[in-house]
Amino acid sequence: MDGKKQFVILGNMNAITYKEVFPLLKDNEIWLGYSIHSGDRKFNVPDDYPLNAAGCGIDEDGKKFIRVKGVRWFTNIDHDLRHQPLLLDTMNNNLKFNKKLKKKLETTFGAIKYPHYDNYDAIEVPFTECIPSDYNGIMGVPITFMDKYNPNQFAILGITDRNNEYGLTTKIYTPSDGNNYADCNRRAAIRLSNGKLVSTYARLLIKKADE
Known part of the structure; x- marks a missing residue:
């Protein structure tokens, strides 16, 4: 934050409660981004990654993936949705x-x-x-x-x-x-x-x- 740079970070929604994150949200120094508001998201993983959890799989291109719930963008870039x-x-x-x-x-x-x-x-x-x-x-x-x-x-x-x-x-x-x-x-x-x-x-x- 001290560098005064604009950023977009992908993180878990539970980060809202973290002591390092919540004060920034409270003081409107950061907020949630525009495009993700519910559900889970698919992420590719290395070939040797074990697919043990529910929602894992292999896509049509043969790449392994997992699904992660509660994903959100954290950003300090303004957008019209938050207004x-x-x-x-x-x-x-x-x-x-x-x-x-x-x-x-x-x-x-x-x-x-x-x-x-x-x-x-x-x-x-x-x-x-x-x-x-x-x-x-x-x-x-x-x-x-x-x-x-x-x-x-x-x-x-x-x-x-x-x-x-x-x-x-x-x-x-x-x-x-x-x-x-x-x-x-x-x-x-x-x-x-x-x-x-x-x-x-x-x-x-x-x-x-x-x-």
């Missing part, structure tokens, strides 16, 4: 009409409502397309949100992390809170109606950008 606003619906309409969201909330958390985290002052939004357009507080969203991230529409405040690098954690768990207390400290946690804590996957903590 397109994400089209969203209200919280009430999402809860009323979005079958995918309703099933997820009821199956995982036992109620058709956006749950509030137990250790962050934020609500859980399990799918990017279900970000409520009329909610002004902090929201936890999947890392795939970066595929749709528009810095003019949202601000990234931090990420769920064990070390509370961004000062957003409101509670630290101990063994008395359950066997999964370490996982809950590492990520966002939701307390179910029976008192049990459930940890989420990594979540980006966002809110609407200041207008």
